[in-house]
Structures are given as C-alpha cells and as structure tokens.
Amino acid sequence: xxxxxxxxxxxxxxxxxxxxxxxxxxxxxxxxxxxxxxxxxxxxxxxxxxxxxxxxxxxxxxxxxxxxxxxxxxxxxxxxxxxxxxxxxxxxxxxxxxxxxxxxxxxxxxxxxxxxxxxxxxxxxxxxxxxxxxxxxxxxxxxxxxxxxxxxxxxxxxxxxxxxxxxxxxxxxxxxxxxxxxxxxxxxxxxxxxxxxxxxxxxxxxxxxxxxxxxxxxxxxxxxxxxxxxxxxxxxxxxxxxxxxxxxxxxxxxxxxxxxxxxxxxxxxxxxxxxxxxxxxxxxxxxxxxxxxxxxxxxxxxxxxxxxxxxxxxxxxxxxxxxxxxxxxxxxxxxxxxxxxxxxxxxxxxxxxxxxxxxxxxxxxxxxxxxxxxxxxxxxxxxxxxxxxxxxxxxxxxxxxxxxxxxxxxxxxxxxxxxx
RNA sequence: GUGCCUGUAGCUCAAUGGCAGAGUGCUUCACUGUGGAUGAAGAUGUUGAGGGUUCGACCCCCUCCAGGCACCCCA
Numbered sequence: 001x002x003x004x005x006x007x008x009x010x011x012x013x014x015x016x017x018x019x020x021x022x023x024x025x026x027x028x029x030x031x032x033x034x035x036x037x038x039x040x041x042x043x044x045x046x047x048x049x050x051x052x053x054x055x056x057x058x059x060x061x062x063x064x065x066x067x068x069x070x071x072x073x074x075x076x077x078x079x080x081x082x083x084x085x086x087x088x089x090x091x092x093x094x095x096x097x098x099x100x101x102x103x104x105x106x107x108x109x110x111x112x113x114x115x116x117x118x119x120x121x122x123x124x125x126x127x128x129x130x131x132x133x134x135x136x137x138x139x140x141x142x143x144x145x146x147x148x149x150x151x152x153x154x155x156x157x158x159x160x161x162x163x164x165x166x167x168x169x170x171x172x173x174x175x176x177x178x179x180x181x182x183x184x185x186x187x188x189x190x191x192x193x194x195x196x197x198x199x200x201x202x203x204x205x206x207x208x209x210x211x212x213x214x215x216x217x218x219x220x221x222x223x224x225x226x227x228x229x230x231x232x233x234x235x236x237x238x239x240x241x242x243x244x245x246x247x248x249x250x251x252x253x254x255x256x257x258x259x260x261x262x263x264x265x266x267x268x269x270x271x272x273x274x275x276x277x278x279x280x281x282x283x284x285x286x287x288x289x290x291x292x293x294x295x296x297x298x299x300x301x302x303x304x305x306x307x308x309x310x311x312x313x314x315x316x317x318x319x320x321x322x323x324x325x326x327x328x329x330x331x332x333x334x335x336x337x338x339x340x341x342x343x344x345x346x347x348x349x350x351x352x353x354x355x356x357x358x359x360x361x362x363x364x365x366x367x368x369x370x371x372x373x374x375x376x377x378x379x380x381x382x383x384x385x386x387x388x389x390x391x392x393x394x395x396x397x398x399x400x401x402x403x404x405x406x407x408x409x410x411x412x413x414x415x416x417x418x419x420x
Numbered sequence: 421g422u423g424c425c426u427g428u429a430g431c432u433c434a435a436u437g438g439c440a441g442a443g444u445g446c447u448u449c450a451c452u453g454u455g456g457a458u459g460a461a462g463a464u465g466u467u468g469a470g471g472g473u474u475c476g477a478c479c480c481c482c483u484c485c486a487g488g489c490a491c492c493c494c495a
Contacts, residue, residue, distance in 0.1 A: 006468095006485080006486080009485085009486070009487095063421075063492090063493080064493070064494080080494095081494095081495085109495080111493090111494080111495090113421095113492095113493075113494080114421080114422095114492090115486090115487075115488090116487080116488060116489070116490090117487095117488065117489080118495085119493095119494075119495080123495065124495090125495055126495090196490090196491085197491095259494095260493070260494065261494090279494080279495075280494080280495070281495080282495070283494080283495070304495095305494095305495055306495065307494090307495025308495080309495070310495065311495090334453095334454085336453070365451095365452080365454090366453060366454045366455090367451075367453095367454060367455065368455085369454080369455085370454050370455035371454095371455045372455080373455070374455040374456075375455085381454085381455090383453075383454075385453055386453090387453085395453090395454095397454075397455095399455075402454090402455085402456080404454085
C-alpha cells in the first residue's frame with residue numbers, strides 16, 4: 001500500500017460490511033426508542049463555542065473539542081456532545097413544544113482525544129432524553145428504554161447491567177459523615193474513580209482533600225453498601241417502578257456511580273459489561289435545570305448517551321452482531337453470452353419494475369458469475385440460456401442450497417413474490 | 421496532554437546485523453451451461469514514513485505518523 005493518503009487520526013472508514021453493522025445498530029436503538037414513543041430529532045454538527053461555554057464540563061470544550069475559525073474568523077466547534085444543542089433547541093421553542101418531550105437522536109460527534117480501544121476522535125452517539133418531567137417515573141422510563149435496547153440486541157442481564165445511583169443520596173450521606181460542601185466535588189470525583197486507582201493511592205488522595213481517617217473509613221463502608229438505596233425514597237420508588245416495567249433484572253444499585261458531568265442532580269447511571277472488561281457502554285442521569293443555562297425557563301430532564309464504539313466491541317465479543325454482508329433479497333441475473341445479453345437485461349428490467357432489487361452480471365464464464373454472486377452473499381440467481389430463451393423459461397437457482405429448477409417466464413415474478 | 425508497548429504480503433504472523441518467508445486469502449487452469457471441496461500453476465512487499473550508525477539494517481539509534489495499554493477525560 002504505497003502513497004495512499006491517510007485518513008484523519010481517530011476516524012474510521014465504514015466499508016459496506018461495517019456500514020451494514022451500523023445500520024443494524026441504528027435499527028435496534030430506533031426500535032427501543034420508538035417503543036416508548038420517543039421522536040427522532042437532530043441538530044447541526046457545527047456549533048458556536050459559546051453554546052458550550054454555558055455548561056457541559058469545562059475540560060470537554062477547552063481540551064477536547066475541535067475548534068477552528070470559519071472564513072469570517074469566528075470560532076466554530078465540531079459538536080463534542082448533543083445536550084447543549086438539545087437545550088438550545090428546547091429553549092428557543094419552549095412555548096410551542098408539548099412537554100414532557102420524548103426525543104432521541106443518532107449522529108456523529110468529535111472529541112480531540114488520544115484514540116485507543118473504545119475511543120475514537122469521530123464517533124456516533126445515541127442520545128435520548130425526556131425533558132419536562134421531574135418524576136421518578138421519567139427516570140425509570142429512560143432506564144427501561146436502555147434495558148429494552150440491551151435486550152433487543154441480545155445482551156443478557158448476566159452480560160450487561162445498568163448500575164444506578166442518586167446524587168442526592170450520596171450528597172446526604174457525605175453530609176452525614178461530615179464532609180463539607182466545598183470538599184464534596186473532589187470527593188465525589190474520587191468516588192467515581194475508585195475502581196481505577198490503587199487502594200493506597202486512592203486513600204492518599206482522599207486524605208489530601210482534608211478528610212480524617214474516620215471519614216475515609218466511613219466512605220469506604222458507604223461504597224461497599226449495596227443496600228444504601230433503601231435510605232432514599234426516590235431510589236425505592238425507582239426500583240419498584242423498574243419492577244413494574246419488567247426491566248429490573250437489567251438494573252443494579254451501585255454506590256460508586258457518580259458520573260463526571262456536573263449537570264446531573266439526581267439519578268445517575270451507567271451500563272457496563274459485568275465482567276468489567278470494557279469502558280462504560282452508556283451513561284446518563286437526571287438534570288434539574290439544564291435549559292435555564294442557555295436562557296430558557298428552568299426545565300428538568302433525564303437522558304443518556306451511548307457511543308457506537310464500545311457497544312459494538314461488546315456485541316462483537318459476545319458474537320451478537322449478525323453476519324449480513326449484503327442484502328440477500330437482491331436477485332442476481334446471469335448472462336449466458338454476448339448474444340443473450342439483451343434477454344438478461346430485459347429480464348432484470350422487468351424484475352426491477354416489479355419491485356425487486358437486481359444485480360446484472362456481465363457476459364463472462366458462468367463460473368465467475370456465480371462465484372461473484374456467492375461472495376456478495378446473494379441467495380438467488382437467475383439463468384437465462386439459449387434453451388430457456390427458446391422455451392420461454394428461466395432457471396431459478398438457490399445459491400445457498402445449490403438447488404435449481406426451470407420455471408415459466410410468466411410465472412417467475414409471482415413465484416419470487418410467493419417465496420417472501 | 422503524560423508515560424509505556426507495537427508497526428513485515430489483503431489478513432494472521434515468522435525471519436535478531438548477512439539473498440524477506442509461511443499459512444490463509446487472491447488470480448488462472450483442471451471444469452468451454454453453474455459458485456461450497458480437491459489438485460496444479462502464478463502474482464503480491466519502498467518491512468508505517470524520513471533520517472542516522474554500519475562493508476551491510478526488518479533488526480541498533482533519532483524524529484515523525486498510526487494503533488494499543490495505563491493516566492487524564494468520557495460515549
């Protein structure tokens with residue numbers, strides 16, 4: 001491979017095989033979204049940098065966004081996430097929209113990061129939000145959509161789980177231990193990272209935040225307590241609703257779930273492979289007043305985002321991505337010779353007018369034609385040789401079973417339709 | 421952005437300073453009205469890029485690029 005111009009770092013080419021997988025993924029998450037009545041929307045991929053100045057984690061924009069000047073010299077950002085766009089869209093039509101809003105989206109995003117497994121610079125993301133409801137039921141519903149998706153792609157509760165926590169609960173618990181308000185952000189951030197850091201280093205960092213040994217011990221105990229949710233009315237309600245929604249097998253409580261983004265104010269959750277092998281598959285939570293930050297009236301909401309990279313790695317690992325190289329419904333019309341090309345072209349044309357997808361071969365050895373069709377993963381080929389043309393027939397060959405038979409040309413279309 | 425590891429045929433990998441190879445895949449043929457198998461023949465590389473050391477570099481050194489692991493952050 002000489003002198004092929006390289007692609008941009010951290011981007012991926014989607015050859016037809018990969019594109020078919022992406023389309024499959026979109027179909028699956030669309031089904032989950034639509035089953036709960038969510039509507040699809042999208043915003044622009046280019047935004048002003050001001051949109052992100054409002055919120056969305058300082059580092060995300062300052063360090064990780066692609067920013068460049070347009071020809072007029074104004075700074076433009078390739079969107080690193082969708083939530084600010086969503087809140088702008090909601091804020092600017094706040095009086096016309098019917099709440100609660102149930103919206104979902106799928107599109108490309110960019111982050112200027114060091115690529116590694118499960119993380120690229122250009123990726124696709126499923127976003128889904130319910131805006132305008134502050135109820136626990138809304139939180140439960142969003143979790144149910146996530147669970148429906150996981151189930152829909154064939155992941156079992158043994159393989160993948162949604163781990164849930166509540167920021168209010170954690171806040172109250174930290175207060176109980178005597179953690180001061182100004183210490184909380186750093187402490188919560190460390191709780192979020194406890195599984196990543198070695199025990200002694202984690203302890204060290206906690207103590208560096210001004211915690212006493214007793215407080216450290218209390219927090220460690222807190223993080224072991226998988227029944228902590230029982231101390232929160234909201235969590236209790238949430239879990240009983242999840243039971244009624246019949247998705248509770250996909251959901252577990254985990255006091256270590258905090259989430260990095262600071263706009264979450266209530267329920268927070270992440271989906272992980274239970275073997276701990278992959279990055280978070282999806283993450284989200286409840287926010288109290290995002291819309292107000294871009295100049296609208298305060299509106300609560302709950303939602304999550306799922307990147308395409310990690311979920312595909314997980315699905316690949318569990319062998320859950322179907323092998324659909326080509327559309328097997330596409331018919332393959334062979335050509336016997338230069339002399340009969342016209343007959344083949346006419347047949348293909350008739351089939352297309354009847355609504356079939358048809359690939360037309362070129363006149364070369366039949367063996368090559370069949371090999372080509374086989375590699376494309378097609379399931380049905382039609383042969384039109386001199387004998388068939390003379391008798392008004394056509395050979396239908398099943399490329400999977402190697403069976404073939406003659407059929408009257410007039411009854412071909414109805415035969416092909418009947419098979420479906 | 422920080423640290424470490426890796427980069428050889430389309431793919432998976434050999435060759436540790438001395439002629440760049442194997443498996444698989446690919447092309448052609450056996451099979452001039454038929455693709456899964458078998459057999460035969462054949463093609464394939466600026467060894468990621470550029471520079472340096474050396475009589476000689478896939479191998480050692482430097483820089484860059486790309487990928488991977490950890491951190492950071494997060495989908």
